Every structure is written in C-alpha cells, then in structure tokens.
Amino acid sequence: MDHNDVNKQDFQQLIEKYLDGETTLEEVKLLVNYYESFQQSHEWVEDLGPEDTIKNRMLINILEVLQEEDVKVVPLYKRNIFKYAVAASLILFVAFNFLFNKTNRLIISPEDQPVIVNNNIKAGTDKATLTLADGTAVILEKGQNYIGANLESNGENIVYKPLNESDPEITYNYLTIPRGGQYHIKLSDGTDVWLNSETQLKYPVNFIEGETRTVELVYGEAYFDVSSSKEHKGAKFRVLNNTQEIEVLGTEFNIKAYKDEDFVYTTLIEGKVAVNNAEHMEVLTPNQQSIVNIDNNEMHVEAVTDLYSVVAWKNGVFSFKDMSLKRIMKVLSRWYDADVIFINKDVENEKFTGVLGKEQTIEEILFTIYNTNKISYEINNKAIIFR
Numbered sequence: 001m002d003h004n005d006v007n008k009q010d011f012q013q014l015i016e017k018y019l020d021g022e023t024t025l026e027e028v029k030l031l032v033n034y035y036e037s038f039q040q041s042h043e044w045v046e047d048l049g050p051e052d053t054i055k056n057r058m059l060i061n062i063l064e065v066l067q068e069e070d071v072k073v074v075p076l077y078k079r080n081i082f083k084y085a086v087a088a089s090l091i092l093f094v095a096f097n098f099l100f101n102k103t104n105r106l107i108i109s110p111e112d113q114p115v116i117v118n119n120n121i122k123a124g125t126d127k128a129t130l131t132l133a134d135g136t137a138v139i140l141e142k143g144q145n146y147i148g149a150n151l152e153s154n155g156e157n158i159v160y161k162p163l164n165e166s167d168p169e170i171t172y173n174y175l176t177i178p179r180g181g182q183y184h185i186k187l188s189d190g191t192d193v194w195l196n197s198e199t200q201l202k203y204p205v206n207f208i209e210g211e212t213r214t215v216e217l218v219y220g221e222a223y224f225d226v227s228s229s230k231e232h233k234g235a236k237f238r239v240l241n242n243t244q245e246i247e248v249l250g251t252e253f254n255i256k257a258y259k260d261e262d263f264v265y266t267t268l269i270e271g272k273v274a275v276n277n278a279e280h281m282e283v284l285t286p287n288q289q290s291i292v293n294i295d296n297n298e299m300h301v302e303a304v305t306d307l308y309s310v311v312a313w314k315n316g317v318f319s320f321k322d323m324s325l326k327r328i329m330k331v332l333s334r335w336y337d338a339d340v341i342f343i344n345k346d347v348e349n350e351k352f353t354g355v356l357g358k359e360q361t362i363e364e365i366l367f368t369i370y371n372t373n374k375i376s377y378e379i380n381n382k383a384i385i386f387r
Contacts, residue, residue, distance in 0.1 A: 114363075114370055115378040121362045124197055124335040126156040128183040131174040133205065140183070150188065150205065157184035163206040170208065176200045177220065180337030189213055190227035191237065194314040196220060197334035198258065209233055216240040221256045223314045224248075226271075243292050244277040244299075253284075254311050260330075264292040267310045275299070318356040325350045325375065329384070336362050339383045347375050347386050 130138040130146075130153070138146055146153040151160045158175070177183050177199040185193050188206050191213075195201055199220025207213045210233040217239055226237045228250035239246040241257045243264050251271025257264040266275050268284040275282050275290045280299040282290050287307055292299045304310060312319035318335075320328050326348040329340040335358060342348050350373050356365055366377055366384065378385040 114367065114376060116363065117378065117380040119363065119379045120381045121336050121338045121379065121384070122180070123359055123361065124180040124182060124337070126183055127178065127181040128158075128195070129174075129176045129178070130158065131176065133171040133173060157186065159186040160188040160205065162188045170204045170206070172202055173205055174200060174202050174218075178337070179334050182335075187213075187215070187227075189232055189237075192225040194223040196222065196313055197337075207232070207235070210235055212236050212238055214238045214240065217255055217257055218242075219257060219259045221254070221258065221313070223252070223254045223311055225252045226250050243294055243297070244275055244290075246273050246275050248273045262294055264294065265310075266290045266292075267304055267307070269307065269311065312355070313358075316358050318358060319354075320356075321353050322351050323353075324348060325352065325369070325386075328352060328369075332362070332365065333384075337382065338362065341383060341385045343385060343387045347373075350375060 126140075126142040128140045130140055132138065132148070138148075140146060140153050140155060140158065142155045144155045146155075146158075150163050151158055153159070175183065175185055175195065177195045177197055179198050181197055183195045185195065185201070185203075187193065187203055193201065193215075197220075199222060200218040201220075201222060202216040202218055204213075204215070213232065213235055215238075218241065224239065226248050229235055229237065230250070237248045237250070239248075239255065241255065241264065243257065244266070246253070246255070246266060248271065251273055252269040253271075253273055254267045254269065255264070256267075266273070266284065267289040268286050270286055273284050275284060275292075277292050277297055277299055279297050282299060282301050284290060284301065287304050288301055289304045289310070290299055290301050306319075306321050309319040309321050313331075318331060320331075326342065332338070333340045352369065352372065354368070354372075356368075362379070362384070366379070369375055370377065376387055378387060
C-alpha cells in the first residue's frame with residue numbers, strides 16, 4: 001500500500017481489518033496516523049463507523065501491539081481519565097507525519113522545509129534544587145541519591161519521613177524545579193506533590209500532629225494528592241500562593257500559578273476544596289476550575305470538560321485541545337528550556353489539538369506542527385523562531 005496516496009476507501013478497509021484483528025504493524029501505524037491527523041482539521045467521517053467504539057478499541061490494542069515491538073511507553077495511572085493516556089501518547093512516536101489535503105489524501109509537503117541551524121534543545125528530565133533550612137542548596141538529579149535527616153532522594157523523587165520530636169518548632173525546605181525539569185515529592189504527612197517545570201514549593205520538614213498542615217506554592221504548577229485529615233487527627237491541609245489560599249480535607253487538585261501568566265487556575269479532580277483570594281471564596285466540586293485574574297483579583301468558576309488535558313503533564317504527556325500555538329509554545333518552552341520567538345505574528349493564534357510525549361525531541365514535535373498547518377520554523381541553538 002502506497003503511504004503517500006491512500007484514500008478514504010482504503011482506510012475503511014483498514015478499519016475493518018483492524019477490528020477483525022488482521023492488521024500488520026505497519027497498517028496499525030498508518031491507521032493511527034490517519035485518525036489523529038484527520039482529527040486535527042476535520043470532523044469524523046461517519047462512513048468509517050462509530051467514532052467512540054473505534055477510537056477506544058484502537059487505543060487499547062495499539063498499546064498491546066507496540067509493547068510487543070519494544071516501543072517505549074508511559075506507565076498507566078489509576079484514574080479513569082488516564083485510561084487511554086498511554087496509547088494516546090504513543091501517537092506521535094509512530095506517526096508518519098503526513099498532511100491532509102482537501103481531497104482527504106495523505107501527502108508529504110516538499111516545500112518550506114524547517115531550518116535547523118544548530119539544535120541544542122533537549123527534552124526535560126527529573127531535576128530540582130533542594131534548599132535546606134540552613135540555606136544549603138542540594139542539586140537533585142536523575143541517577144543520583146541523597147540522604148538527609150528525615151529525607152531521601154533517588155534523583156527522581158524525594159521522600160520525607162515524619163519525625164517524633166517533642167520540639168514543636170517548624171522548619172522549612174524549598175524545592176525549586178528549573179526550566180527543563182520536573183520532580184515528585186512525598187511530604188512527611190504522606191501527601192504526594194508533582195511539580196512541573198519552573199516551579200517552587202515551600203513546605204515544612206515535619207508537620208505538627210493535629211495542627212493545620214500548610215505549604216506554599218511560591219510559583220509554577222503542582223498537582224496535589226493530599227493525605228486525608230482522618231489520618232492526622234482531623235488536621236486540615238492548606239496551600240498558599242501569592243493570590244489565593246486553598247483549604248482541603250483530603251483531595252486531589254492541580255494549581256497553575258506561573259509568574260509570567262495573568263491567571264491562576266485551580267482544578268479539582270477529587271474531593272472538595274475552598275479557594276479564597278481575600279475578596280472571594282468559592283467551594284469547588286470535582287471537574288470544576290477556579291480562575292483568578294491576577295490584575296484585578298476577580299475570581300470565577302468554570303466546569304472542566306477536558307480534565308485529562310489539565311493534568312496530563314504529570315503523567316508524561318502534553319495534551320492540547322484547540323489551543324493556540326502561542327500557548328502551546330509557552331508550555332513547551334518550559335519543558336525544553338527554549339526561547340520562542342514569533343517573527344510571524346499571524347501564526348500565534350493558529351489552533352491545534354493533539355497529544356505529545358514529553359520524551360519526544362523538539363524536532364519531532366515541531367515537525368508535526370509544521371506538517372499540520374505548514375507553519376515554518378527555525379531552530380538556532382536554544383531558540384525556536386517562527387518566521
């Protein structure tokens with residue numbers, strides 16, 4: 001089958017073979033690419049069959065096929081919203097980067113090829129700087145171990161153990177994640193926190209049993225899985241940052257509060273939280289998001305229709321749904337520690353939908369964007385330039 005000239009009838013036959021379990025690995029790859037590429041700019045073709053049924057079966061079975069071929073995958077997570085995360089993140093590892101034209105044929109554009117002057121941009125990794133109570137800075141990196149008084153790090157995460165001390169004095173540590181980094185921390189009360197690139201968390205080395213457990217998201221983005229108050233004599237859990245205070249009893253939520261953005265987003269996954277920014281207080285229920293305008297301190301609450309895209313970053317993928325190229329590149333610039341320059345301002349608001357693996361190279365990701373909308377770019381050292 002010619003990969004450069006495949007029409008809709010061919011894909012109908014491929015889908016029939018797929019659902020009957022008779023496709024080869026190459027045909028599976030082609031079918032995945034067809035589905036994901038077509039979804040970028042077209043509605044689902046009803047002639048191909050029911051979308052949900054085909055999509056779900058594709059994602060589950062593609063994972064099995066690729067695992068047999070030793071393709072590296074992202075581990076599954078417990079929540080239902082991550083059910084298809086692994087297979088979705090594989091899309092761009094196997095895609096042929098074809099481009100649809102108006103006749104629904106797949107072609108490779110030979111024009112306006114990207115320019116790679118000198119690519120020094122690397123995907124992010126697990127790394128952080130731990131600042132101890134006495135001001136000592138400890139560099140944490142993947143593959144290196146560190147052991148402290150009541151903490152231990154294997155280079156990918158850091159775990160604190162509770163101290164049984166009579167002295168109630170609270171001392172604080174800081175965990176700072178640079179651009180191009182991420183890290184996981186387990187606090188002494190058992191709370192798990194995932195920290196995204198360009199993030200800083202301030203937290204007690206040890207909590208006082210029975211008293212409110214308070215941490216501060218100084219800036220950046222963090223996902224909290226809070227240890228229940230029932231395990232800590234009813235002690236509530238509180239997260240501060242410079243625009244708001246969040247109080248919880250036991251829950252999972254995501255806070256996005258970057259210094260270079262105009263809004264702070266708090267998204268509730270499970271449980272209940274109260275968000276207070278001095279002027280307003282809102283109680284969130286699952287699948288709700290509070291949005292605080294930093295300039296005027298106004299807050300409003302919205303329902304979240306795509307919860308997976310909000311929290312996918314902690315599970316090894318980026319998920320973008322109808323997002324502008326400018327916003328996408330802001331996210332990617334943090335993970336790849338790259339500067340983004342839009343000489344051509346017209347492309348900033350081009351919209352994209354897709355799932356990207358965080359271990360992909362920047363060239364793979366940019367070439368996919370290029371093939372979707374023919375947006376030309378240049379990589380020069382640590383800069384990405386859209387001309």
